[in-house]
Each structure stands twice: as C-alpha cells, then as structure tokens.
Amino acid sequence: MIKAASRLDGIGEYYFSTKLREIEELNKAGKNIISLGIGSPDLPPHPDVIKVLQEETSKANVHAYQSYKGSPVLRQAISDWYGKWYGVQLNPDSEILPLIGSKEGIMHICMTYLNPGDEVLLPNPGYPTYKSAVALAGGIGVDYTLDEAHNWEPDFETLEQKDLSKVKLMWVNYPQMPTGKLPSAKLFSKIVDFGKKHNILICHDNPYSFILNDKPASIMSVPGARDIVLELNSLSKSQNMAGWRIGMLVGSAERINEVLRFKSNMDSGMFLPVQLAAAKALGLGKDWYDELNKIYTTRRKKVFALLDSLRCKYDRNQAGMFVWASIPDSEESGYTLSDKVLYQANVFITPGGIFGSAGEKYVRVSLCCKEENIDRAMERITKSL
Ligand SMILES: Cc1ncc(COP(=O)(O)O)c(C=O)c1O
Numbered sequence: 001m002i003k004a005a006s007r008l009d010g011i012g013e014y015y016f017s018t019k020l021r022e023i024e025e026l027n028k029a030g031k032n033i034i035s036l037g038i039g040s041p042d043l044p045p046h047p048d049v050i051k052v053l054q055e056e057t058s059k060a061n062v063h064a065y066q067s068y069k070g071s072p073v074l075r076q077a078i079s080d081w082y083g084k085w086y087g088v089q090l091n092p093d094s095e096i097l098p099l100i101g102s103k104e105g106i107m108h109i110c111m112t113y114l115n116p117g118d119e120v121l122l123p124n125p126g127y128p129t130y131k132s133a134v135a136l137a138g139g140i141g142v143d144y145t146l147d148e149a150h151n152w153e154p155d156f157e158t159l160e161q162k163d164l165s166k167v168k169l170m171w172v173n174y175p176q177m178p179t180g181k182l183p184s185a186k187l188f189s190k191i192v193d194f195g196k197k198h199n200i201l202i203c204h205d206n207p208y209s210f211i212l213n214d215k216p217a218s219i220m221s222v223p224g225a226r227d228i229v230l231e232l233n234s235l236s237k238s239q240n241m242a243g244w245r246i247g248m249l250v251g252s253a254e255r256i257n258e259v260l261r262f263k264s265n266m267d268s269g270m271f272l273p274v275q276l277a278a279a280k281a282l283g284l285g286k287d288w289y290d291e292l293n294k295i296y297t298t299r300r301k302k303v304f305a306l307l308d309s310l311r312c313k314y315d316r317n318q319a320g321m322f323v324w325a326s327i328p329d330s331e332e333s334g335y336t337l338s339d340k341v342l343y344q345a346n347v348f349i350t351p352g353g354i355f356g357s358a359g360e361k362y363v364r365v366s367l368c369c370k371e372e373n374i375d376r377a378m379e380r381i382t383k384s385l
Contacts, residue, residue: 306374
C-alpha cells in the first residue's frame, strides 16, 4: 500500500478547495450559487499590463529559464514601488526576491528557517496557510489570539508571559485578513521591538495594503526593521493578477540569500514576459488604485446592507477585499449561518471559524463579486431567510 508521508498527517485539503467542489455539485444540480467566498479579484489587470505580456511573449528570446533572483527589471520596479508608496528604500540587487505568488513564499520561509520542534506564533484568526506551512516544515504552530477587545492587535502583555524560548518565527499580517484591521505606525513598531527583544524573526504578510486603504504602509518603514523582519507582498489583489502568481519577498540581503538557497532548489524562475508585465503593473499611478477602490467602495456598501439583513455587526473602517462581521446572538456559529445562507438562499459566505477558533462567531464576505450579483444575493437572502 502506498501511504502519504507522515508530514501530511493532520493537514487536510485547503477549505476552499473542498468547499468549491461542493458548490460545483450544487451548481450542477441547478442551484446557481452566488459566491461571496473567495478573495480572487474578478476585475482584469490594466490593459497596458496585458499588452506587455502579449508583446513580450511574441519575441523569440524570452522563452528560456530565467534567473533565480528574478529579472533586474522587475526587481528595480519593486524597489521603485516600495520607495514611492511605502517610503521604503530597498536595494534591488540584494534586498528583493520576486516570488511565484506570496502563498508560496510562506512555505519558502518556513522551510528556510524551521527545524523540527521550533515554535511559530500564528494569528488566530488568520490566513490558514501559515499554520499548514509551519506544520509541513516540521514546526509547531502556537496561536496568539486577536480579538475585538484588543483592536485585533497582538496582546503583547499576554505574549510576554509565555515561554518564548522555542519561538523562532512570528506571522503577522496588517491590513489583517480576515478582520480587515488596519495597521498603525505604533503597532508596527511594537511588533519590531517584540521581535528584537526575543530574537524572533517577524514575517509580515502584506497583500492588502492598497485595497480600501489610502495610506498603504509597510512594516519595513520602521527604523531597523530589516534586522529582524521579512515582508511578503503580492500583485494578486492590488493589481488584479491573482492567477498570474507574482509576489515578492523583501528583507536584508542576508535573509534574502538564505531564502534563495531554499527557493532556487524548488523552482526555476518565472516566465520573463510575466515579470516584465508585472514591472509595468507596479508602475501604475494613483488613478489605478483610486478606480479600483471606487468599485470596492460601492460593492462594500451593498455588502454592508446584506450583512444588516442577516443582523450581523461590523466595523465600517476595514481594509482589504472582505467585510468581517460578527453573527447575531441567535446564531450558533459562523458555520451554521454560512450553511443556512448556502442551502436556503444559494449564496456562499465564508464561516469565520476556518480562520481559527477566535473567528467562530464571525462570517467573512468577499467584495470580489459584481454589484448586480451582490444585489441578487441580497434579494435571495431577504426572500428566503
Ligand atoms: C493574508 C493572505 N496572504 C497571502 C495570500 C496569498 O496571496 P498570493 O496570491 O500572492 O499567493 C492571501 C490570499 O488570499 C491572503 O489572504
């Protein structure tokens, strides 16, 4: 009998992978489910970006393997982008590593730094991939709770009381997914101080800073952050390029080289036309982000109304492409509310519990859905629930 490796014990298929299969079955049975679940932008990238891809692809000399470190054009574009929007100066030759998606980068970091038994602090609620990447790399995930009472920020006083001697790494992510909590300069400083004090590598995951937020921020702007922080960023959300798989890792030259030692054994670089198109996307001006955010703002108003009809409560000042909302007392959990909405109204919203136990009394609604479909979802919900 062939048995999967024991490192997969306890690692299930990704929630959305199974749920989307169920939704497909419901659709085959004629249900025509409206999905307000996943955060995959439905809008296209800028036409100039597509044009670069098309033009570059038709050239004869772009089809070979590319450098493991990424094209210098893309690294320069990333450096310029960090300088322009975050006020962070990065050396394009040594402090930037383009990635085939930032999700992949989470795994690269865990494989680069974790030995069996090393502990990793994980946000609860948080992006589920942190936990599985840590487990796959042989580490031990230790949850730190985020709650509304503490403004969805780590409770450093409680953390300081724990035995942190085995903690090697901490995952943080602001604007936070799923809660939509925005970072403050003070929060970023506190996180950096905490990492330095306990010699914990801070891994900041920053894919949402441009969505419904007019002050994009990077933890790298904290003086001295480079000594203890790695930051992941992505073109998936802010450039509508989720399927293209383009992300980036930034940090000190030493850290970037360490991660490259692992990554260069995993993949053989990214298709050059994709990298050149990504460089184009990073050069887009403020009007690109303004236009995007105008659309998300209109959609969000409709999602607020939909959540009102479910008697859910939410903070109106959230960033990112979701609305995070607490369920009414009458509802047992986000799972029961999500199932009710799915089976009675043919609308899918994500139960907050998939992001960790601290999310069980919440649901998350995606803004990656056309206005008219949010309207139809609202109609179905008000009619059938
Ligand atoms: C918090 C967070 N980090 C990382 C990712 C992965 O993004 P990418 O498409 O760059 O792999 C996602 C995607 O949903 C996310 O929500």
